[in-house]
Amino acid sequence: MKKHSTPTMWEVAERAGVSQATVSLVLNKVDGGRVAEATKARVMAAVDELGYRTNAYAKSLRSGQSGMIGFISDEVASAPFAGKLLKGAQLCAWEAGNVILGVDTFNENELEAAAIDMMLSYRVEGVVYASMYHRVIDVPASLQELPVVVLNAQDRAGLVPSVFPDEELGGYSATRHLIEAGHTRIGMINIQPADSDLPAGIGRLAGYERALNEAGLDVDQRFIRYGTGIVEDGLEHTRNLMDQRNRPTAIFCGNDRTAWGAYRALEALGMSAPLDCSIVGFDNQDTIAPYLSPGLTTVELPFERMARTAVQLLLDKRGSGPNQFPIECSLIPRESVASAKVPA
Structure with a gap:
């Protein structure tokens, strides 16, 4: 039985009747107006018909951008409600064309060190360093070469942006x-x-x-x-x-x-x-x-607003400016409050 081969950019170009360079310009959205809309449509139709997928790893080697954002947390993924932090981060990253590479360390130093090493090797755009509950933390020195935003906590040294509830x-x-x-x-x-x-x-x-x-x-x-x-x-x-x-x-x-x-x-x-x-x-x-x-x-x-803010700060690659970002906690009225009784 013949093994199914992965479609190549050359096959996309052949199907669309254009050069490989044109396919590359269209897929990487860097044509600068040089490619006609009808040609773009033919390229994207060929991509869909062939089921072509870009080689993300090769692309990251060429551009120096991985399209990945690291998310290191202590016990966020297993927390009953703080897991919304991860949801908010994922949604914001996805909307900007990025994905989250996440690790829950369960407060184990060896696992955290391994997670940081992995993220450095994958050349993540930056790291969201998150806590299950609001506390003051020390950002690992091994993260100093990356953009970092602390989430649901505050950086003790005040050197990186911290996003936390007000x-x-x-x-x-x-x-x-x-x-x-x-x-x-x-x-x-x-x-x-x-x-x-x-x-x-x-x-x-x-x-x-x-x-x-x-x-x-x-x-x-x-x-x-x-x-x-x-x-x-x-x-x-x-x-x-x-x-x-x-x-x-x-x-x-x-x-x-x-x-x-x-x-x-x-x-x-x-x-x-x-x-x-x-x-x-x-x-x-x-x-x-x-x-x-x-x-x-x-x-x-x-939680979700804090996580979105943290990811956006990473994507914006902000430099100087305020490093503390308290996020408003909204009142949710239900039926447990009534007007005070007037004393007899």
Whole structure:
């Protein structure tokens, strides 16, 4: 049986009745107006009929451009919602005619080193260096010869662009929404200890405090609790807050899992949201927020927008200028917030 051969550029040229040079000009989109539209149409028809595919590797050797963007992450691909980072990066790269070469390292140094070496050998256009959660990181020295953008994290040295969620604005928006509903006694359950240096909890608390100060309300430390971002924290701290004599009428939870725990605590106390206490979360985790009853008002982490911004920064090959790009976290209103009750 005769082995099927891969169509060549010469065969495309023969089918279209043009030279190989003309085929090359058309496929590489560098004809500069020298090739007539009718000729271009014949070349592309011959490409389709023969099933011709360009040799991407050979093309990259000639042009010095691989058309690939590296995407190195810790555990993004396996995260339940942060995987949207990879989706956003892929879509933006594809729209610009590039593909993503991605590796999840699972925080293993040897795997990360191997991934960087592979991407250097493939001559990627640059690397998006992504984190599953917002933190301050050190970019590997081995990436210094490539354009790099840090995603969902901040470069400690401040030498490369960093794209991350605007945590403070998100906390401000959540708290402001409760204030606009008439609440003046607003609790907060944060997602990390008071002495943690993670930007997420620091920013969300700062936004909460800024909204209260702006509205002329005191930041009452009796209404602030520190957890670790799990359901059990929301359960424990909400019970504690609601046991106070002058208890809050609303609680801003530092993430949706904490808010889920807050719902459970209210139910255990014979209460409900928003009748007895309005609740706002953070993340807009699509496996939780829409399915709580009532639906959870929350702040959305802009994973896809962040990833698109990161890839676009790489493609733009930006030089000097700002290196920090905080992306707005949008409020997603649902049914867990009601107007504050007027005291009898």
